[in-house]
Amino acid sequence: MSNSFFIAPQTNTAGNKQSFPCWFFDFNNDGNLDIFAGGYSTRFNNTLPFHYLKELVGQEIEADVPDLFVNKGNSTFENIAKKAGLNKACFVMGAGYGDMNNDGYLDLYLGTGEPDLKAILPNRAFLNAGGTGFKEITAQARLGHLQKGHGISFADLDFDGDQDIYAVFGGAYEGDNFFDALFENHNNENNWLKLKLEGVQSNRAAIGARIQLIVEDRNVERSIYRHISNGSSFGENPFTVEIGILKNERIKKLIIDWPSGQTDEYENINPNSYYLVKEGSQNPQLFNYKPISFQKNKEMDHSHHHH
DSSP states (O other): OOOOOOOHHHHTOOOOOOEEEEEEEOTTSSSSOEEEEEEOOGGGGGGHHHHHHHHHTTOOOOSOOOEEEEEOSSSOEEEOTTTTTOOSOOOEEEEEEEOSSSSSSOEEEEEEOOOOTTOOOOOEEEEEOTTSOEEEOTTTTTOOOOSOEEEEEEEOTTSSSSOEEEEEEOOSSGGGOOOOEEEOOOOOSSEEEEEEEEOSSSOTTOTTOEEEEEEEETTEEEEEEEEOSOEETTEEOOSSEEEEEOTTOEEEEEEEEOTTSOEEEEOOOOSSEEEEEETTOSSOEEOOOOOOOOOOOGGGOOOOOOO
């Protein structure tokens, strides 16, 4: 017999909106997990660009928009998508979250995936405005790729301290095929911390652990929270956690709440460092690593292909 319960009505997360990707993440760094669910209106399959253009000129759109359910800390949620700036015609399939500018807040990259060949509209990027909402930066970040986005992952692939984006592109039909894309992040203004957790009493991957990083700037403290998970339902992130820290902030304390119920606390954690933290250990182990450079293959410059 299943022990699961349907609690959407009690938590204010129920609805009949169509969507593809969904995930839990701490949008506003208050320690509680919030919910993002991308809108995907199949009844508008043949007119998606029309609704996108209506939005651009400030007209009301009928298509479903994403939901952002903020955790109120009492087992209920509030959908703040509209006031958070997410009332957009995104038609989300592949999607993911990460920290594009290393400010400690999680940002969004949303990929369109509608199979219809007429559905040509850009994938869209949104920068977290300090936990108050999102600002679209698609054009500025050069992330408005027109191909269908089926999976989005954030990771520091070149070990230079900022998160890059890997996107799986291409539609459902053979004639809509396209190459995947790797967007290299060149943001190095802020600092960062990279953590690999290893459970002992908890599961080895530490899935479900909560990380609290307390940072300080001129006696003003704030906490940055991360939870160990695989990320979005349509784009996985690695279990290694990459946390952005503002340039003038220093790290005061690292607190890890493990799934087993154990809590470990550490001081003397240095920014711009990569640590292995084992459950119950007294001192994190510092990894030695070197940044790498992505080398462009000049032989592949010719971009005309047949399928």
